Amino acid sequence: MYKINDNYQKLPGSYLFSTIAKKVSAFTEANPDKNIIRLGIGDVTQPIAPAVIEAMHKAVDEMGHAETFHGYAPDLGYEFLRNAIVENDYKSRGCDISADEIFVSDGAKSDSANIQEIFAIDNKIAVCDPVYPVYVDSNVMAGRTGVYDTNTETWSNVIYMPCTMENNFVPEFPKETPDLIYLCLPNNPTGTTITKAQLQEWVDYANKVGAIILYDAAYEAYISESNVAHSIYECEGARTCAIELKSYSKNAGFTGVRLGYTVVPKDLKCGDASLNAMWARRHGTKFNGAPYIVQRAGEATYSPEGKAQLKEQVAYYMKNAATIKTGLQDAGFTVFGGVNAPYIWLKTPDKMTSWEFFDYLLENANIVGTPGSGFGPHGEGYFRLTAFGTYENTVAAIERIKKL
């Protein structure tokens, strides 16, 4: 008789955003007349930029003719895209990354969930707390996290690095030495980040203790301050300790287009084993490439027109971020983030729990946000709002909150 992977049974409840979707759907059904504003899930609202739309139409046409039809993509992704990535995301920033270290994928969520597969099950992970749930959940499914304590809402075999207002949301080196360190900077959910100098300390630490940093740079396009690194490879020594995950979801609105990439430097070695070769083997065996049309869309984000249009889009969302931030501050909230990231992280008022504030906001202002505790125990008492709504909705949401 077959048996299931018992680790799945250990997962408490459902995936955070599925839970929120169900709650909102129940509220909508009970209150069909209410106009809900969604600042919860980090989904974008602006349409795809014209330069990208044009590139996709062209690629669709190519697929319709035998002479220009494209079947299976190369394992690592098309060279036109990998070369554009190297030029624009790395060389331009002085980072030494080559095209055969880039692995094009269907998005950073898949990659950040799958990357743990190439590491041993008895490796110990360290995560910021609060944290994007995928890092921990994917390790739970793999059997790497030990036992879940429902009181502390933590896993026995995970190292948590609390990020709260007390430490300015900067993770500290853990007492116990980790093997794999997940860092998402600028951070989801807190919207905060660390300086390049602070990131350099993490790179030095990882090299010293023999750990791998899994660096999620999904929000890099939102960096506005000059002392913040856009890539971990801006730090010296990162090629021997860091894997970088990148997404087009937030800089180009590709949440429904699906494109990302992962950088695995060839200098990452564990004895004789090359992590680059291992990830190549995984990519070749368990994945069959991002669609040709989508890879052309990715290429178009690097054209002069594409770049200008995406810059405008990021500016649009950052105007929302500023609107939320100052609006909430005016309303007396304690607010973080929103400067180098599209997320605003606020302290819940009147000692409400995160879920209490979620319900309060949904019922009284018809606004959907994300409860901080959904991202980990140290997210309790916090709440995330995203800048990815329309400007009109964002302004309306803040007006509603001010009236509460």
Place this chain on the structure above:
Amino acid sequence: MYKINDNYQKLPGSYLFSTIAKKVSAFTEANPDKNIIRLGIGDVTQPIAPAVIEAMHKAVDEMGHAETFHGYAPDLGYEFLRNAIVENDYKSRGCDISADEIFVSDGAKSDSANIQEIFAIDNKIAVCDPVYPVYVDSNVMAGRTGVYDTNTETWSNVIYMPCTMENNFVPEFPKETPDLIYLCLPNNPTGTTITKAQLQEWVDYANKVGAIILYDAAYEAYISESNVAHSIYECEGARTCAIELKSYSKNAGFTGVRLGYTVVPKDLKCGDASLNAMWARRHGTKFNGAPYIVQRAGEATYSPEGKAQLKEQVAYYMKNAATIKTGLQDAGFTVFGGVNAPYIWLKTPDKMTSWEFFDYLLENANIVGTPGSGFGPHGEGYFRLTAFGTYENTVAAIERIKKL
């Protein structure tokens, strides 16, 4: 110090098709004047059907306007596609499958590699031999296959079900009871299949011994005989023992578009655990949906125009299959498949090994095929040709082979 997943080190050599690509690329470099005909990797050559192209253009336009923009897709896939699947692929065949049992994905390769994740590591898999390499390799990576014996080219903890001309390529129930049974029907690589009555015996067997059948129906569109099942759910009792994997790569030429789906019936239970709920959790945590544009492309394959155009495309490839089959028979080869599948499986001449025949064909006829031994030890002495080339190339290839 971090450690790697040692199971990767157990994998012998590289993924089959990567090896072939490298061999062909070396030959092309050394012989730039030779006109190579590729009948190796199962990639299609016909362009995407006009009805699908039209749907993709429309979807691209939608993505360019805020009112019709689509961000993150629903976890299981858009209802418009899942409903079309249920109506066309199941209800029309009398199969009782509902939309919440369909999981839309970026292709059957990912699904067939990932599906093992929801099962325990100590489950024992059974595969046909020869077999599509992804089934075994993904289980090797997970640590389920034991030790590799380089002499027999088999894994100590895998049950092999030989499929050769001696048993008409019909797998027999193994002596040892398996937990997970991979069946690909019509079969890749042999191009053969079994009758619906024979498949019913497998369903009965699985229900009796408590095994799960992982049923890869990627080549279903090529079935020409009426006594062959298009879905395993045509068999009684399949809802309690079978997961079905489907692809749009071969029926609609989506190898570079990327779309597939997996059916996990709600009747699949292991104690209290629902496999449907487990796969939903995996899908929600480790995947973020197929692109909206691609899901609309999938929907268009079910429109009246789409269906008619795809039928023509399948007929085109099956004309190639007949051309290869009769051509090789005329040339004195022993040939199988090609009736319900786009693959022709031939016995290598003069007791050549599969790789010897690969080199012989590449060097003397400049034709790329796939060595049978690349699919498993009982593929040794066989060779696969695909019907996915153009008709002109297929005719030319057969002419070249006849002249050898």
